[in-house]
Amino acid sequence: MAFTGELQENEEEKLIISLPREKGWAVPYVYLFQDFWYPSHAIQGVINSQKYFQAKDGDVIVASFPKSGTTWLKALTFAIVNRQHFSSHKNHPLLASNPHQLVPFLHHIFFGDFHDQISNMAEPRLFGTHVPFPSLPKSIQESNCKVIYICRNPFDTFIYFWYFFNKIKPETSPELTMEEGFERYCKGLIEFGPWWNHMLCYWKESIDRPNKVLFLKYEDLKDDISFHVKRVAEFLGCPFTQDEEISGVIESVINLSSFEKMKDLEVNKSGTTVLNIEKKYFFRKAEVGDWVNYFSLPMRETLSKIIEDKLSGSGLSFKTCP
Numbered sequence: 001m002a003f004t005g006e007l008q009e010n011e012e013e014k015l016i017i018s019l020p021r022e023k024g025w026a027v028p029y030v031y032l033f034q035d036f037w038y039p040s041h042a043i044q045g046v047i048n049s050q051k052y053f054q055a056k057d058g059d060v061i062v063a064s065f066p067k068s069g070t071t072w073l074k075a076l077t078f079a080i081v082n083r084q085h086f087s088s089h090k091n092h093p094l095l096a097s098n099p100h101q102l103v104p105f106l107h108h109i110f111f112g113d114f115h116d117q118i119s120n121m122a123e124p125r126l127f128g129t130h131v132p133f134p135s136l137p138k139s140i141q142e143s144n145c146k147v148i149y150i151c152r153n154p155f156d157t158f159i160y161f162w163y164f165f166n167k168i169k170p171e172t173s174p175e176l177t178m179e180e181g182f183e184r185y186c187k188g189l190i191e192f193g194p195w196w197n198h199m200l201c202y203w204k205e206s207i208d209r210p211n212k213v214l215f216l217k218y219e220d221l222k223d224d225i226s227f228h229v230k231r232v233a234e235f236l237g238c239p240f241t242q243d244e245e246i247s248g249v250i251e252s253v254i255n256l257s258s259f260e261k262m263k264d265l266e267v268n269k270s271g272t273t274v275l276n277i278e279k280k281y282f283f284r285k286a287e288v289g290d291w292v293n294y295f296s297l298p299m300r301e302t303l304s305k306i307i308e309d310k311l312s313g314s315g316l317s318f319k320t321c322p
């Protein structure tokens, strides 16, 4: 089965046209589908993955709200899971491929010619997703495959969204002002938003089924990456042995996936990856709290209030400064 990427005269097209829509960031419109805002191509990918994807117990799903540390978590997960195949950095796939190529998004695979790509994947299969938990294929929700989720404080996430959008927009499109972007972000009108519901559905699932969903925060990884690399490996059922710890395998995984290393790799400096996006734009500053250089006081107050309103009582909170 193949999809061309163009809207076709089919059931999905009719469905998408019937959905409520709002102006998008990187796409002309986002559509309200299963309670979240999606670009049209992602809806087709979600529908097809819900219909056709068969998860295996060994699969690992790297889930995230966009702009929250996806690239980093994909690299870390790939390095952890495959550490026995690539015991030295020499010839490591992360030196030759961008993490988005090594851990493809499930909704992109199912928007394209998915049969070939799925059947050629090495096991354990690693997939990325920005799709909220309730819209993941039932076989992911019900099998023993594992889901690792990452999100980030909504202040820094907004800044990266705004930066990224203005980098990837067509030259002919006008810049998205920070004010306009912020207004839409605060209403949850953003690809895969509302962001608070995205985080909360994974948060709830991680509490109800801690062996199924591991919930991570970008700031916590920044604080103690070694602890979290061990935590991910344990969660995936492949803990580091004492020998590995002594011989520096954990440090090696951390270094290979580090921002400085990845940003500097030739493979990440040029060329494009998913959706034809230039790979260099996935690497900006990687600092916690850079938002303070952009936010006005009213913006800070507005977003703080939204976070308080939307997350109160959930137990979910964020560190917003280093």
Ligand code: PPS
Pocket: 064, 065, 066, 067, 068, 069, 070, 071, 072, 075, 156, 159, 160, 164, 257, 258, 259, 260, 262, 282, 283, 284, 285, 286, 287, 288, 290
């Ligand atoms: S995307 O477009 O959804 O895939 O973006 P995502 O990767 O989720 O988030 C981008 C931010 O993560 C930073 N980044 C990293 N941080 C730490 N380590 C590594 N290896 C890494 N790679 C990317 C990237 O710079 C963005 O954060 P900011 O703070 O804006 O620089």
